[in-house]
Amino acid sequence: MRTSKAPARLSTVLYASAFVVATCGLVYELVAGALASYLLGDSILWFSLIIGTYLSAMGVGSYLSRFIERNLLARFVEIEVAVALVGGFEAPLLFGAFARGVAFEALLFATVGLIGVLVGLELPLLMRVLERDGTLKDLVARVLFLDYIGALVASVAFPLVLLPAMGLLRTSLAFGLINAAVAGWTLLLFEAPRPVKVRLGVMTGAALALLLGAFAMAGKYEKSLDTLLYADPVVWATRTPYQRIAITRGGQDTRLFLDGALQFSTMDEYRYHESLVHPAMVSVPAARRVLVLGGGDGLAVREILRHAEVEAVVLVDLDPVVTGLFTEREELAALNRGALSDPRVQVVNGDALPWLRTYAGAPFDVAIIDFPDPNDYGLGKLYTTHFYRQLAAVMAPHGTIGMQATSPLFSPEAYWCIVRTIQSEGYAARPYHTYVPAFGEWGFVLATVPGHPNPTPRMRAFPDGLRYLDDNALAASFSFPRDMVRPDGPINRLDNQVLVRLYALDWRSMQSFAH
Amino acid sequence: MRRRDLLRGAAAVGFGAACGAPPSPRVEGALLGSELMERGHRLRGPAPPFAAPTDRYDVVIVGLGVAGLSAAWALRRAGFSGTVGLFELGDGPGGTAAAHRGAPLGAHYVTMASPEARAYRVMLEDLGVIVGWRSGRPLYDPAVICPAPQERLYDQGTWGLGLWPQGRATPEDEAQLAAFSAYVDRCKATVGADGRRPFVIPVAASSDDPEWRALARTSFAAWLDGQGYSSPVLRWWLEYGCRDDYGTTLDETSAWAGLHYHAARTPDPADDRDLGTDLLTWPDGNNTLVRALAARSPWSAHYGAVVRAVDPGPPARLQVDVAGASRTITAHQVVLALPAHVIDHLLSRPARPVVLDHAPWRVAVVSLDDVPKSRGVSAAWDSVVYGASSLGFVSSAHVEGRFSGPTALSWYEPWPGAPGERRRALAAQTWEEGCDRVLTELSSVHPDVRRLVTRVDVMHWGHGTTRPLVGLHDGPTLGMAAAPIGAVHPAHTDLSGVSLFEEASYHGVRAAERVMSELGVGFEPLTG
Known part of the structure; x- marks a missing residue:
């Protein structure tokens, strides 16, 4: 043709x-x-x-x-x-x-x-x-x-x-x-x-x-696919064996995302990290040895190093790429003021549970726990009775814990499940919360190891230079309005992993609420 | 023309790389256990005559599966000071509690102990599984409690939590499940005329009340029909239980055994603690337990030993091929921790009719580079595919508490039906056929399995599980099979009519206690 x-x-x-x-x-x-x-x-x-x-x-x-x-x-x-x-x-x-x-x-x-x-x-x-x-x-x-x-x-x-x-x-x-x-x-x-x-x-x-x-x-x-996308331009991104990492920047605001979940925004992370770290740090006579689990961005370590008596910080984070980024890249290390390069700080890349099980060094005065939210079974494990039992074994008799515990407003069942779980292992635990604009209302737990009385965050004064936390702000953070309280519910154990389900249900109901 | 072909080719490569099937590298593996079968079948031939005895023991235990090891454990616990000879056909202890490449190849979990299971409780405490007691109830080592999620079911394209097919069940199915569960709850809460609970592990502690035992005279299928349980989803779920523990169908299983599976699994109905699960498990299944039992034995064992004949005496004589030589052994007492049909072969007196038979099983251990991806519930100890001929698979990584990294999946496929015929059919299967069968099923639920698989090893168990057929649990059969013959004491899970570690252990300890009574040795009784 x-x-x-x-x-x-x-x-x-x-x-x-x-x-x-x-x-x-x-x-x-x-x-x-x-x-x-x-x-x-x-x-x-x-x-x-x-x-x-x-x-x-x-x-x-x-x-x-x-x-x-x-x-x-x-x-x-x-x-x-x-x-x-x-x-x-x-x-x-x-x-x-x-x-x-x-x-x-x-x-x-x-x-x-x-x-x-x-x-x-x-x-x-x-x-x-x-x-x-x-x-x-x-x-x-x-x-x-x-x-x-x-x-x-x-x-x-x-x-x-x-x-x-x-x-x-x-x-x-x-x-x-x-x-x-x-x-x-x-x-x-x-x-x-x-x-x-x-x-x-x-x-x-x-x-x-x-x-x-x-x-x-x-x-x-x-x-x-939404989880693959971000509101601000991505300035750096990679994929490691453990997760997707992305750093975005919009104006003055730098944000870190792990697997699409926001980890911090530089606009308000001080509220989060001051609340996470200092209540536990001032609840012990002297926080000489501090353990940080998760928190590979070094921002919690930055807050810990404000306390002059700190002699050693051990940071255990799964992903060497994250800790490497926040140690070596200048603009990111600037966010934690070079905390991860401080001679007092030792960075260990590994799984927290096996690390706790095999740790044989000196006990810690304070532990700061900053794991991602329990949205899968691998993370859910880090919120079980088993985990808190292992943790108690590496703590000093007066050991005090500061821990992020999801949002008491968006995921109240999950938040209170974490509180009950650590209490069930004999810890004296005090729940508290802070408003962090990038996250919303955020929940923490202050706890002392089994056998020790209730944590009293008045042993010492807060360090200088804080932008958010003071005695009044802390006192207010221990009080929960009615819509954030869930009195009853199960305890998270390895053999039930209820927390993962509660967390998923919480977010589902939150979404239908938002729509 | 050529250019266009080139372009088409390029497009095809681009799409193929992105959406096509991933490459399937050559999978390595082997068919396991054929040597063991050959050894076992040697005793089918005529036994050599008994010669002058070369070895003498106070007690000989033949078979170092769970029953034999439990008998040795009971002797050691009682401080038995006589001589004990241990003989096993295989190259190591364990029997069907075998493991391969870090994963179970057979029995792979036990349940928490019922109050009636005294011997089993003491054994678990000795093995460090029970770590303490609180208000009279055992506390278990958290490391051996099966981690959550325990079970998930693949149905309608996705993994859902638990074994009940929620996605497909209609309100009528749900109503029938609720009615059945309520009936099982009543079974758990009641006792028979003899004051015993109707369904207990060990089976020997279950009520002998004829009203309950009557359930053993009808098939589970007929009983379900009679009770109006017509829901196909419920019947799938119930048959899954029968296939899982017995390797039998609803038609083959007695109603008593079908209900035992459900009613005896709550070890202690009076225990109101939230236990999450009553399953105890190890990355390589029950092999961890048998290795621990073997390590506690003060007597060294002869492995690769083929016992050719037994004269029950007393005193008993045994003809044994061990280390290439045939030896005649005498013993005051003998525990034959072997399946009933093997005992019948060994005894040099008219064999009793074989009444206990076994379902054959095909088990595969699939080694993977990483935990495969899932749609829906991302992980579980036991993964079941709705409607499959297999029972699904357990993951060793999950038991270790890992959700990524290398793992081995143990895949189980019972072969219900007439055992002799089915055994021959299974024996005719090649490694390639087994490998293809397991990989086809796995890749239908985990598309990345063919990319991750490094090895598939297949085991054929000719005598996998005892079949609790109609009549077995309401008649003299089990009692007769367990009765001593001369100085010989049978010990095997067969004698309970169900195949469980707990039952094998019970019969091992019971046989050891009989032996010690016969020998006039004092001990603290744990059975009977």
């Missing part, structure tokens, strides 16, 4: 295609750029690399177009379907790769390059089909005009309309659908032998069906 001069209606469609193809191509590029900068930070780097890859790949595609000699329209439909699939599934594919930790960067460049090559093939083909539709002068002017206008439409619509209305996932899929629709539209109008039309029709129909199905399901996945 030789493609003859395009009939009038077909040429209208083909001109429209030039516009659509340009718009879609640029949208895919923007999706890739936005995704990479969301997930990996450094938007300038990623946008530059992606634009470069895309444009050069388009060049490669244009060059390759000279090898396509016959059945131009059929080839055009095939390429259009391929762009629809690769471009449409670009965002789901890349999200999936990132969430699973497979070669995200490689896949990113592969998809951007592939889309570039395919889009690069399209325009020359279009021009050749439209070749006899007028003079070369007219043709080039029209096609390139539509192409550049398409790019403008995409670049304006993407940040202002598409992203806010549909999100990355559905924008990507929607443009895949548009590409596939163009293929179908072209197919309807051009003349070809029946077997060719059937084959192309099946291809196009399958692509449309796949994209439509994915688009319908996309809403369900968007929520889980």
